Amino acid sequence: MDTAIILSAGKGSKMWPYAQIRPKSLISISNKPILIHQIELLKGAGFKHILVAVNQHEQAYRYALRNVEDVEIIQVGETEGNAQSLFLCLKKIECQRFLVMYGDIWLEKPDFDRFLKASKGSSALLLKHQETSRNYIGCNLHPDGTIKEIIGHSRSETSHHFLAFTLEQDIIPFLTKVSPIFPSVEVGMMPPDEVFLEAALVDWMDKGKKLEGLVCNLPAFDLDKPWHILQANYQNNEDICAQIKENVLNEGAEIDPSAMIDGFVRLGRNSKIGKNVIIEGNVWVGDHTEIKAGAILKGNNVIGDHCEIGYYCYIEAGSTIGHRCKVLHAAELSGVIFDGVYLYHYMEIAGIVGENTDIGAGTVCGSLRFDDSLSDQKVKSRREKVEGQDFANACYIGDYARTGVNAILLPGVKTGARSIVGPGVILSEDLGDGKIILLKQNTVIKDWGPEKYGW
Template sequence: MKTAIILAAGSGTKIWPFAEVRPKAMIPVANRPILWHHVELLGGLGFDHIVIVGGSMAEQIRHYFRNDRRVTVLQTQPNLGTAKSLHTARPYVKDSAFLVLYGDTLLDRSDVEEMIARFETGGQEAVALVDPLKEEQPQDWICCTLSEGKLDQIMGHPRRPFTHRFCAFAFADTFWPYAETNSGLFTNVQVGMMPPMEAFLEMSVADYIQDGKEVPAVEVKGLFADLDKPWHILSANQRVAKLQCGCLTGHVLGEGSSIHPSAAIDGFVKMGKCSAIGRNVVIKGNVIVGDHTIIENGAILGGNNIIGDHTYIGNYCQVSAGSVIGHKCIISHCAEINGLTMDVVHLTHYMEFYGIIGSHTDLGAATVCGTLRFDDRYAMHRVKGRREYPKEHANATFMGDYARTGVNAVLMPGCKVGVNSIVGSGVILEEDLPNRTSIYQKQELVRREWGPEQYGW
C-alpha cells in the first residue's frame, strides 16, 4: 500500500472564525497546517502517492505543497460529502489498496501502522481505525459500536450511548462502488434526527456492512484529535506542543544561535538558526524556537512552548505553559498570552489574552480577556445556532484573522470575533461579533464651564 487519500473538502463552518480565509485542513497545529502533519506521517511510512481532495480555497493547499512531488491536490465542490470527495480521487489511484484519512484530524504513527498491518496481514478488504468516545458526547459525531473487534452498528449523531468515532480507513479497490453509489442521504439516524443532504463516507461503509462484508476495527492508543470546533484547535496545539517539547533531552542550538548566561532555563531548548535567548529570560520547561527569533529582556515562558520563525518576544512579557506562538509575531512590553497566536500577530502594552488569535491581528494596548465568571461556571457557546458546552477552553476568546481591538477593549469569556472585524476602544464585548463588523461604544459626555472661579477667585 503506497497510496493515501486525504479528504479535505469540508467548509469548516463549525470551526468559525478560523476557516474563513483558509481551508479547515490548513489550520495550524504547532505552526504547521494539519495537512502537513498527515503528509509527514505518511512519508515516514513510505507512502509516495498522496492525493488531497480539497474544496473551496484548495488553491492554498496546492500552493503549500507545490514542491512536494508526492502530493496531488484535487478540487471538488464543498459540502457534497466525504464519499463524493473519495470518489473524485478514484482516477488518481492505481493501487489495489489505499488509505483514507480525514483532513481535519491528527493521528499517531503507531496507530496508523497497526491499522495497515491488520489490513495487509489479515487478508481484509476494509479496516477501520476508531477512537473510543470516553467523555465525548455521541451526538457530536458519526459513531459506531464494535462486536468481536469488528464494526457493528453505524449511527449519525445518536442520542443513546455509542462507543467509538471514526479516525481513518484502509480499503481494497472492491470498496470503490460503495463510494460511487452513495445515495447522498445519511439514513442511519434515530427517529427525529435530521441529517444534512451530504454523501458521508461512513454511510458507504454502513452499506458495505449491510451487504454482508466485515470491517475489522483497530482502536487508537496514541494521539488522536478531531478538530471540529474552535476549542479543539487550542487543545490540539497544547497536546502536540507537549509531545514535541517532551522529546528534548538536551539543548539543541542551530547555527548562529545563542543563550545568554543570565537566562534561567529549567529545561531544554531547541533553537533554529540565528536565534537568541537574551538577558534575564526565564524558561520553566522545554521550549522549541524557530529561525531568526529573539527572546530577551525578562521574557517569561512557562514551558512546552513552540515559537515560530522571525518572532520577537521580550520586555517582561509572559507566554504561558503550552502556548504556541506563530511566525513573524511580536509579544512585548508586559503582554500576557495563554493559547495560540497564528502568524503576524502583535501583542504589546499591558494586555492579556487567553484563547486563539488569527493571523495578521493586532490587539490594542490594555486589551484584556475575561477568563473567570462570577458564577464560577463555563461559558455556553453557539455553533451554527446549537448550544455547546465545551469541556476544555470554554472561557477562552477566539479572535479571527485580520481583526483588531482598540485600547482598553474587554473580551468576555467565550466570545468570538469574526475576520476583518474591529472591537473598538473601551468596548466590553459580551457576544460573538460577525465577520466584517466594527463595534464601538457610544459615549455620552457632560460638558460644563470650568475655571479659576470654581476655586474662589
C-alpha cells in the first residue's frame, strides 16, 4: 500500500473564525500546519502517492505545498460530501488498497505506524470521543476489535470516532450509491443532506463486511472547533519540549550569562536569549528570534522564526508564538498567537489571536468570571459546553483583525476575520467577519477656570 488520500474539501464552518482565510488543514499546531504534519507521517511510512482532495482555498494549498514533492492536489469542487470527494480522487488512480485520512486530524507517529502495521485488510483508526457523542459520527466495538455499529451523532453514547481508514476496491461501488441522508441515526436526530464516507461503510458492513478498529494510545486530536487548537498546541508543545534533554544552540545562537534558565532551551540559527530573561522549564525557539530584557517564560513554549520577545512580557506555560511576532512591554500571553501578531503595551491575552492581527495597547481578554463558572461557546448558533477554563473562557480573535486602546473582551467571546473591536469597547457577544464595533460616547463640556478655586 503506497497511496494515501487526504480528505480536505470541507468548509470547516465549526472552526470559525479560523477557517475563513485558510482551510482547517492548514491551521498550525506548534507552528506546523496540520497537513504538513500528515504528509510527513505518510512519507515517513513509505507512501509514494499522496492526493489531497480540496475545494475552497485551492491556491492556499498550492502555496503551502509549493516546496513539497509527490503530493497531488485534486480539485473536487462543491461535492455532496466526503464520500463523493473520495470517489472523485479514486477515479484518478489505480490501486487495490489505499489509506484515507481526514485533513483535520493530528496523530502521533507511533500510533500511525502501529495502525499501518496492524492493518491487514479494511480497518479504521479510532479516537475516543473528546466530547459528547452527539458531536460525532461515532462507533462501538465488538470485544474482538471489529466495528460493531456506526451511528451518527448518537445521544446514547457511542465510544469512538474515525480518524483514518485503510480500504480496498470493494468500497468503491458503495461510494457511488451512498445514502444522501445518514442511514444510521436515532429517532429525532436530524442528519443533514450530505453523503458521508461512514454512511457508505454502514451499507458495506450490512453486506457482511468486517471493519477492524484500532484505538490511538497516545494523544490525538480531531480539530473541529477553535478550542481544539488550544488543546492540541498545549499537548504538542509539552511533547516537543520534553524531547529537549540539554541546551541545543544552532549556528550563531547564544545565551547571555545573566539569563536564569531552570530547564533547557533549543535555539535556532542566530537566535539569542538576552539579559535578565527568566525561563522556567524547556523552550523550543526557531531561527533569528531574540528573547531579551527581562522576558519571563514559564516553559513548554514553542516560538517561531524572526520573533522579538522582551521588555518584561510574560508567556504562560504551554503557549505558542508564531513566526514574525512581537511580544513586548509588559504584554501577557496565555494561549496561541499565529504568524505576524503584535502584542505590547500592557495587555493580557488569553486564547487565540489570528494571523497578522494588531492588538491595541491595554487590550484585556478576561478569563475568570465573577461566578467562577465556564462560558458556553457558540458554534454555528448552537451553544456548547466546554470543559476547562482555559478553553471555555478563552477569547478567540480572528485573522487580520485589530483592537483599539483599552478594549475588553469578556470570557469566551470570538471576533471574526478582518474585524475591529474599537477603543474602550467591552465586547460581550461574538463579533462577525468584516465588522467594526465602536463605542458611542456621551460627553459634557462646561466652562472651567480659576474662579472654580476661589480666585
